[in-house]
Amino acid sequence: xxxxxxxxxxxxxxxxxxxxxxxxxxxxxxxxxxxxxxxxxxxxxxxxxxxxxxxxxxxxxxxxxxxxxxxxxxxxxxxxxxxxxxxxxxxxxxxxxxxxxxxxxxxxxxxxxxxxxxxxxxxxxxxxxxxxxxxxxxxxxxxxxxxxxxxxxxxxxxxxxxxxxxxxxxxxxxxxxxxxxxxxxxxxxxxxxxxxxxxxxxxxxxxxxxxxxxxxxxxx
Amino acid sequence: xxxxxxxxxxxxxxxxxxxxxxxxxxxxxxxxxxxxxxxxxxxxxxxxxxxxxxxxxxxxxxxxxxxxxxxxxxxxxxxxxxxxxxxxxxxxxxxxxxxxxxxxxxxxxxxxxxxxxxxxxxxxxxxxxxxxxxxxxxxxxxxxxxxxxxxxxxxxxxxxxxxxxxxxxxxxxxxxxxxxxxxxxxxxxxxxxxxxxxxxxxxxxxxxxxxxxxxxxxxx
Numbered sequence: 001x002x003x004x005x006x007x008x009x010x011x012x013x014x015x016x017x018x019x020x021x022x023x024x025x026x027x028x029x030x031x032x033x034x035x036x037x038x039x040x041x042x043x044x045x046x047x048x049x050x051x052x053x054x055x056x057x058x059x060x061x062x063x064x065x066x067x068x069x070x071x072x073x074x075x076x077x078x079x080x081x082x083x084x085x086x087x088x089x090x091x092x093x094x095x096x097x098x099x100x101x102x103x104x105x106x107x108x109x110x111x112x113x114x115x116x117x118x119x120x121x122x123x124x125x126x127x128x129x130x131x132x133x134x135x136x137x138x139x140x141x142x143x144x145x146x147x148x149x150x151x152x153x154x155x156x157x158x159x160x161x162x163x164x165x166x167x168x169x170x171x172x173x174x175x176x177x178x179x180x181x182x183x184x185x186x187x188x189x190x191x192x193x194x195x196x197x198x199x200x201x202x203x204x205x206x207x208x209x210x211x212x213x214x215x216x217x218x219x220x
Numbered sequence: 221x222x223x224x225x226x227x228x229x230x231x232x233x234x235x236x237x238x239x240x241x242x243x244x245x246x247x248x249x250x251x252x253x254x255x256x257x258x259x260x261x262x263x264x265x266x267x268x269x270x271x272x273x274x275x276x277x278x279x280x281x282x283x284x285x286x287x288x289x290x291x292x293x294x295x296x297x298x299x300x301x302x303x304x305x306x307x308x309x310x311x312x313x314x315x316x317x318x319x320x321x322x323x324x325x326x327x328x329x330x331x332x333x334x335x336x337x338x339x340x341x342x343x344x345x346x347x348x349x350x351x352x353x354x355x356x357x358x359x360x361x362x363x364x365x366x367x368x369x370x371x372x373x374x375x376x377x378x379x380x381x382x383x384x385x386x387x388x389x390x391x392x393x394x395x396x397x398x399x400x401x402x403x404x405x406x407x408x409x410x411x412x413x414x415x416x417x418x419x420x421x422x423x424x425x426x427x428x429x430x431x432x433x434x435x436x437x438x439x440x
Contacts, residue, residue: 069370
């Protein structure tokens with residue numbers, strides 16, 4: 001029997017679109033960050049504050065992924081940033097083909113940075129490449145400090161981890177969250193992960209995150 | 221062309237095992253509740269308090285679903301309740317076949333109520349029947365009051381919704397969470413859903429939940 005080596009990795013449909021997106025973003029020198037967390041960790045609040053406070057430095061557009069509703073896109077639209085809503089109609093993560101369509105509907109030429117806000121889910125989105133430049137994990141302190149140990153994939157794959165809602169620590173209520181444990185567990189999974197302690201609500205700690213974003217855009 | 225009507229619905233492998241589990245539970249008159257929420261909503265804390273405070277009234281066993289680690293099973297074991305840990309090794313929900321195996325390893329004859337703590341994920345677990353008597357949704361107030369609108373499936377399918385971490389409301393910190401909006405949205409999806417406002421940490425509001433559990437066990 002002859003073996004024919006076609007010398008090419010056979011890609012899944014999702015990987016093919018992810019590759020297209022990645023090539024498009026590289027060609028156009030755009031930073032694209034895929035934000036992943038549990039529902040309610042504060043992704044949209046992080047985005048609205050980041051867009052507003054960085055508006056004189058970098059131009060941001062957003063691809064909003066949700067199972068249903070355009071509640072989050074409406075919140076982004078209020079900042080006047082361009083936004084495209086994707087409804088997955090029940091599916092638990094975004095697909096690269098959906099991001100491909102969304103990129104066609106954003107004014108990419110005018111933007112420096114495109115955020116993808118994935119469906120709120122700490123598990124599935126980490127398994128589907130979208131062609132992004134990098135993933136950003138968000139964990140809020142009320143979710144507990146055992147999450148990197150229990151849900152390792154997203155922490156292992158992310159460029160940065162934002163530990164959000166730090167305004168709830170030591171504020172007269174008892175929130176048990178050992179920041180050092182989370183840092184240590186995240187670094188065990190991912191030595192180079194950038195860590196930011198923030199409150200998207202109060203603005204505390206956001207400056208370091210902004211500096212990292214601006215630096216990341218400039219170094220493209 | 222002849223059409224052969226075999227008069228039988230063809231079940232998926234998961235549905236077949238779910239049916240087996242359901243028949244087993246009905247035959248043995250056991251209540252089995254499948255608890256579903258985002259990561260960090262407080263499922264394990266609800267369970268440990270419920271087990272301890274109901275221990276003279278009903279005997280509870282637990283099937284713990286996690287992607288990795290047995291952190292949660294260890295917390296349950298500390299209450300002396302029987303517990304079986306299932307690690308899904310990356311999968312985002314439990315399957316009925318896994319619950320089938322776990323039921324064989326629990327002392328079912330000694331128990332009144334079996335809780336299944338599903339993988340922390342507000343999306344996928346709601347699509348996989350395990351043969352349970354009913355589903356229980358948990359939403360913590362820090363996750364935001366838009367969750368029933370944005371993730372409707374689990375709220376539509378659950379017998380009860382526990383709104384957890386109410387100790388964080390009005391406690392000197394600002395948590396924006398409109399309980400009436402959540403109640404209204406949940407009831408729009410599911411007219412008969414039972415609603416419990418609780419703090420599993422402080423114990424506030426847990427009595428109504430316990431009464432409902434005892435009544436549910438007794439009415440089997």
